[in-house]
Amino acid sequence: MQAGKMRAVSTEQGLCRAPSPESPRPCCSPPLQSWLPISLFSTPISEAPAPGGSELDREKWREEDKTERGREGQTPADLTVLSLPALALKGIDYDTAPVNLIKDGGQQFSDEFQALNPMKQVPALKIDGMTIGQSLAIIEYLEETRPTPRLLPQDPKKRALVRMISDLIAGGIQPLQNLSVLRQVEEQQRLAWAQKAISSGFNALEAILRGTAGKYCVGDEVTMADLCLVPQVANADRFKVDVSPYPIISRINRSLLALDAFQVSHPGRQPDTPPEMRA
């Protein structure tokens, strides 16, 4: 497994360098520093396995997450895990830097992170001297600069289907049930709001997949559409959406979760995933 060497960890002061042999405790200067040329800034629950990370630190995040989850009925992970299997599938080595959407009033609002990504959103990928925000833009860039293995088919028509499904999930379902939107909804309405967004989107998605799916969303190769599907089904589980009307979505999700790249990146299978959230 080449992906997911987490080297940057968080402290109460912000986002800091990882512990190293020379400096076993996290230090806080400079912020958002990474050690590998490619860094993925994402939420803690979506981090890849972190053999070098601080268990104590992760424990702190976990406790905060639990509290917040108890209060809001959801986690901050959302669709940010989408970029992780892309990096894993392409065998790209990278650092991850956690950005907690709740802690410190939301670390995505810090001056350091805003300088890196004005969208104040995760994930953001620092790569080739630039920072790219938005999950699908990240994957398209990886595809154009690291084309093997493909995450988009060669045939333009199939590419269109992959992008249509990806946009449906990343632009049509996910934004309606993410943390910042749900916070604007009355607390007692949040679960119903998220469930409606997901089931309405899944109704459309299931109908589309009837015409496009093979083993995966479009044919028998893993594509960008599949990268979108897995975290969205995880969100459906989290919001207790009945997925029995969506047999194709469920079948594809199961096939994908059997793959190594999704094992390391599924939000329910992270080292910091609390027991009640494990998939």
Add this chain to the structure above:
Amino acid sequence: MQAGKMRAVSTEQGLCRAPSPESPRPCCSPPLQSWLPISLFSTPISEAPAPGGSELDREKWREEDKTERGREGQTPADLTVLSLPALALKGIDYDTAPVNLIKDGGQQFSDEFQALNPMKQVPALKIDGMTIGQSLAIIEYLEETRPTPRLLPQDPKKRALVRMISDLIAGGIQPLQNLSVLRQVEEQQRLAWAQKAISSGFNALEAILRGTAGKYCVGDEVTMADLCLVPQVANADRFKVDVSPYPIISRINRSLLALDAFQVSHPGRQPDTPPEMRA
């Protein structure tokens, strides 16, 4: 002007063939029929000029739109106009078929339209024997199959910036203030909800454009990002968002509106745009 020969028009029975010399009144069989090989299904207010269309019919739509707008403080056009300048810029000849999101309980929910596009959303482009939904997927397909003139730069880094901006608007702003979402918000909260979604997104967008903009969003060539910008600024106007904090967004929008392709597709400059909505 090659784009925008509207041939299919609506009647109270649904979506029908356009009037023709042989059949001067709209006829209703078969539904969703188009005459050119490429058909764009979109909302009436986003239709391109329609020299062959029925003025009477447009008048009916306009009246309904006015009523609904008066009640809900917004129109059904939203970001669906995004695909029109893409077709215009590339000189692609096409039919348009109006799909009214309000009339008949929402024509996007009709069996005919669902068979065409299970997402029940506009725009949908019928092209090369397939139907593509989602605006950005449509533009990416046009770009790959009709590459001249380019709507994505050649340089992968600039392409990433274009896609990042496009995803920010089409996936990060637009979905939060479209008709189906606003209908779930308390009526007295809708304006504030939409304004927050737009101004929050524009804060990020303005910061990004500081680093990417030339004459347009990314450098001096019109790209997919610009196609997203214009309808979103039109929505900002509609929802009375103060755009004075966004001088770059405003300047680029003005430059774009001076171009023919945007003249024909701007929702405020359509033959069926009511006087109070004209841009």
